[in-house]
Amino acid sequence: MKQKINLRLGLIALVAILTTAIGVTIVYYSLFQKQVRDDLKQNAWLLVETNVFQDAYAQGIESAKKLKIDDPGNLRITWIDSDGSVLLDNDTDVSELTNHMDRPEIQQALETGEGESTRRSDTMNMNTFYYALLLENGTVLRVSTQARTIVNVLLTALPVIGGIVAVILLGCVLIGHLLTGQLMKPLEVMAENMDEGGAPVYKELEPFANKIRSQHENILAAAKSRQDFTANVSHELKTPITAISGYAELIENNMVDKNDEVHIAKQIRHNADRLKSIVNDIIKLSELDNFEMTGTFENIDLYAVAKECVNDAKTLADKKQISLTCKGTSAGIKADKTLIREMIDNLVQNGIRYNKDKGSLFVEVLIEGSHPILKVKDTGIGIPADRLDRVFERFYRVDKSRSRQTGGTGLGLAIVKHIAELHSAEITINSTLGIGTEIVVRF
Ligand code: ADP
Numbered sequence: 001m002k003q004k005i006n007l008r009l010g011l012i013a014l015v016a017i018l019t020t021a022i023g024v025t026i027v028y029y030s031l032f033q034k035q036v037r038d039d040l041k042q043n044a045w046l047l048v049e050t051n052v053f054q055d056a057y058a059q060g061i062e063s064a065k066k067l068k069i070d071d072p073g074n075l076r077i078t079w080i081d082s083d084g085s086v087l088l089d090n091d092t093d094v095s096e097l098t099n100h101m102d103r104p105e106i107q108q109a110l111e112t113g114e115g116e117s118t119r120r121s122d123t124m125n126m127n128t129f130y131y132a133l134l135l136e137n138g139t140v141l142r143v144s145t146q147a148r149t150i151v152n153v154l155l156t157a158l159p160v161i162g163g164i165v166a167v168i169l170l171g172c173v174l175i176g177h178l179l180t181g182q183l184m185k186p187l188e189v190m191a192e193n194m195d196e197g198g199a200p201v202y203k204e205l206e207p208f209a210n211k212i213r214s215q216h217e218n219i220l221a222a223a224k225s226r227q228d229f230t231a232n233v234s235h236e237l238k239t240p241i242t243a244i245s246g247y248a249e250l251i252e253n254n255m256v257d258k259n260d261e262v263h264i265a266k267q268i269r270h271n272a273d274r275l276k277s278i279v280n281d282i283i284k285l286s287e288l289d290n291f292e293m294t295g296t297f298e299n300i301d302l303y304a305v306a307k308e309c310v311n312d313a314k315t316l317a318d319k320k321q322i323s324l325t326c327k328g329t330s331a332g333i334k335a336d337k338t339l340i341r342e343m344i345d346n347l348v349q350n351g352i353r354y355n356k357d358k359g360s361l362f363v364e365v366l367i368e369g370s371h372p373i374l375k376v377k378d379t380g381i382g383i384p385a386d387r388l389d390r391v392f393e394r395f396y397r398v399d400k401s402r403s404r405q406t407g408g409t410g411l412g413l414a415i416v417k418h419i420a421e422l423h424s425a426e427i428t429i430n431s432t433l434g435i436g437t438e439i440v441v442r443f
Contacts, residue, residue, distance in 0.1 A: 001184070005179060005180050006172065006173050009173075009176045013168045013171075013172045018161075018165075022154075025154050026150070028153070029150045032147070036129050037129060039145070040129055041131050043131075047077065047141060048135065052067065053067070053079055053139065054135060057087075057135075057139060061081070065088065067079075067087075074145055075144075075145055076089070077089070077090045077141070078091075078144070079142075080142060081139055082138035082139055083101070084099040085099055103117070103132075105117040105132040106132050106140055108132065109132035109133060109140045113133070113134045114131070114133050115132040116129075116130065116132075117130045118130070125149045125151055126146045127148070127149050128145070129147060232394065233278075236395065237275065237278060240274045241271075243267065244271045244275075247268050247271075250264065251264065273407070277407060277409050281412070282411070288422065289418075291339075298334070299333075300333060300335050300337045300340065301332060302331040302332075302374060303328050305340050305341055305344060306344055306374060309363075310348060310363050317352050320352065320355060320356075322352055322357075322358070322360065324360075325361070325363065326362075328363075329365065330365075331365050331367050331372035331443075333443050335423050335443075336422075339419045339422065339423075340423075343416050343441070344376070346412040346415060347439055348361065348376060349412070351380065353408065355380035356379065359378065361378045362378075363376050364377075368442070371442050371443055372442075373441070373443070374440070374443075375441075377437070378436050378437055379435070382432050382435055382437055383398055383429075383431040383437055388429055391413050392416070394410070395411065395414075396410060397410045423443060425443045426441070427439065428440045428442070
């Protein structure tokens with residue numbers, strides 16, 4: 001990031017300096033050109049004022065050609081006759097000069113009284129500025145001077161520009177360094193204080209900070225729930241294991257009365273069954289955690305599966321003389337059939353286990369809009385309102401002893417919720433204490 005900021009700053013500075021240098025040079029050069037032209041004009045007029053040329057011409061062409069002018073520095077003076085032939089030149093021998101009629105400034109002067117032109121000289125990067133003035137006797141006086149071209153000016157200024165660029169670039173690197181340091185500091189502080197939840201220094205970073213914070217919270221929550229789960233599992237397994245171990249110890253020490261042997265064996269089997277159920281449910285949950293959705297879903301009829309589950313629950317229901325009803329219509333869903341069976345089995349079994357003797361259980365499948373719905377309703381003991389949102393938690397039971405007595409593990413509804421989530425289904429629960437419970441799964 002630092003490198004990027006430095007590079008950008010450097011680039012901006014470079015472009016700024018170069019455009020400024022070029023702009024300033026263009027403005028300066030146009031002023032400079034104007035100055036050169038004005039000087040030339042002034043010189044020409046001064047020369048004409050002296051009347052030297054007019055007087056010499058009046059005395060005949062030969063005397064005109066003999067006129068001598070002191071070398072006025074870099075000013076070249078050329079005097080041209082009305083036919084274009086050169087009468088006098090302070091720079092070059094007249095005999096070497098061709099007719100000047102073709103020169104634009106001469107033509108202009110002959111036509112309008114004065115003429116101007118600029119030509120690039122052969123010499124490196126120099127321009128020659130000409131100013132021609134028509135005299136009363138028909139001859140033309142031309143003055144010219146050489147001046148640098150704009151490229152020449154730029155090239156001359158290049159070392160200075162280069163120096164400035166170097167200094168400013170160095171400044172940019174320093175400023176970039178300071179700026180990134182200043183910019184990064186609040187980010188570092190934010191990263192360190194992520195847990196405390198203070199607002200970030202830059203409001204643009206708020207969504208980013210919130211996202212990280214919520215991910216962080218999720219990770220912590222997941223870790224906490226894993227920890228709780230492990231602790232719960234250990235606790236749940238400990239009770240039947242301790243019981244089995246205790247009974248075994250009694251047998252080992254010959255402390256069991258002959259008459260109690262069957263009772264002890266029953267207790268061992270009961271606790272072993274309990275262990276089996278807990279381990280089975282844990283395996284189911286862990287399978288659901290690692291469930292790969294891809295390609296396993298098929299089209300199934302929710303009503304057909306519900307009927308199968310209700311039929312299978314008959315023996316359990318008969319024990320408490322609970323009447324089972326399953327009604328509804330065929331409803332196609334894309335699902336994993338084994339999981340849906342597991343889900344309905346759990347709901348139906350709960351509806352029987354937490355029911356009153358001679359109670360009823362109604363299972364219904366219907367379609368609302370485009371959503372297949374499963375309803376499992378019982379006339380059982382109900383769930384207190386303040387526990388309703390907890391019954392889907394792993395190992396949560398409203399009444400521990402009742403759950404254990406009926407072979408519950410406290411994982412049934414957690415499995416139901418997990419299966420519903422895998423099928424993007426929504427679960428709602430309604431319950432009235434002493435009246436009954438209704439669970440609705442909306443696909
Ligand atoms: P369990 O194996 O204990 O039945 P679940 O996860 O299936 O565990 O249910 C959690 C708790 O929710 C149960 O212990 C019970 O207290 C309560 N519960 C579940 N279904 C019903 C129901 N149909 N009627 C009343 N209480 C229920």
